[in-house]
Amino acid sequence: MTRLFSAYVIVDWSAAAKPATGADSVWIGVLKRDVRFRMSFESHNPATRQEAEKVLATVLDDLKKRGERALLGFDFPLGFPRGFADALKLTGDPPWRAVWDQVDKMVKDKADNTNNRFGVGSELNRRITGGPFPFWGCPPKDALTTLQPKRTRAHGPGDLPEFRHTDLAAKGAASIWKLYYNGSVGGQALLGIPAIKRLKAARGEAVRVWPFETGFKALNEADLEGVEAVVAEVYPSLLKIKAAPGEVKDLVQVRETAEHFARLDEAGKLAEQFGPAADMDPAVVVDAEREEGWILGAGR
Template sequence: MPRLFSAYVIVDWSAASKPTTGADSVWIGVLKPDVRFRLAFEGFNAATRAEAETRLNAVLADLKKRSERVLVGFDFPLGFPRGFAGAMKLKGEPWRAAWDELGKRVVDKPTNVNNRFNVAAQLNRLLTGEAFPFWGAPAKDVQTTLTATKLRPHGPDDLPEFRHAELVAKGAASIWKTYYNGSVGGQAIMGIPLVRRLKDARGDAARVWPFETGFKSMTEADLAGVDVVFAEVYPSLIAPQGAAGEVKDLMQVRTLAEHFARLDAASKLGDLFGPPKATPADAVLDAEREEGWILGAGA
């Protein structure tokens, strides 16, 4: 069986407000065929998100020129918990409507200066009129509808704290957390607009899993005419492998890229695009319409 992909790109994102490199900055891991058609790894550490976007566009353009189909994984949620789009009164497909809403609101300057805390506060105001469900901000960014700490627990009438995927991938943080360690909420607010631009620039040749592919096992026939599949990944699902003193983020993007490549070579990667066994039908539908899923969670 041929591989579904010939290249694998893993992106460790950052919501930093100033240029930064090293630990807790943007790392891009690229595993692609070399001149001898063997998979070789390159790691890139971008000081800003703008630099990272330029690099990603260059990598994807090069792979397309070489007719290499690529899996691109981002380490932040690509969707919000079920009910978000409805609570925001957004029109259209829930996942895409949320993407477009963030695209309108997020400001991300070339210096990494951004308005992610203002966006979280704006969304809270529209969702509940209080500092909920988004929470977490440095003192200077605390405001009426965004507090430094969690306002209250989620109740039965609130939007869920976690997506279905996060309940399966134990340890995964909630998208509502926008600051402090593990604040994937800040990364998602700053990252989803990037994926939206990358997707829109490539049209139907790029697909976002599982929103545009379906939450099902993937075959070569499913990828006819597709150059890129964008997916959400969770590096902590795989123990990073590397040399002593190596930056953990770099180890994670390389380890995960190599993990997916090995599964693909063994014709086992396609099944990861489908739901884990015994996943309820409503969870599958929520993943396809609004929440997304973490590639490999529950496998």
């Protein structure tokens, strides 16, 4: 039984607007083999997203030199609910890539972590509905006509869905439309997607984003020929992780998530996690592959 990966890199992203370390900042967990070929864990806690990108580049360069393939998991959505690209009248195909290009064009994220995510959410709202919907959540001082601190209304028929298929399958995942407050994965996605796009641009076809570029299917060695890293969306809350007193929860989450996927891989059970559950509606598979993405392990 051969493993698909020899290293597992899990990133707990942050949308912080100033440099930060400790709880609620960026944590990068790396589980890889040491000089004696035993699995060993190391963590990094860069103060800014720019520093985090540099750390990730260094980690991936090191693994490439060693000829080791990595699973690279990020804890924010890699895609938006179905219909988002259409609502923005984006013409590129596939929809996920058109959205990535659009978000990358709009987001400004500076070296000191100051960023324009609320302005981006406001502008996307203006283009989609002309009002403060579907994105919501910001400090009162950042409120605009097209972005409000609190949710202004529920999603109804004819609106973009509040959740992706995978958010519902994961039970408890937050909506990407939420840009601020606890669990605001929307802000993380707006700032994280451009970072992954840059990482991919630097490495070309050697980095593949699942399920968009690999297909929503169980992966095998032949699928990953020449691939140095597979980027996937992860959701540590699926694992019911508890930090011991005095431990930073984010650090524990990246460590235990990396160890979880390593154990599955060792047992020959990780490959199937990249495919849909047997009873999944084929239309959901298409949505996941073309625009929404999927959380690794959700609904299985």
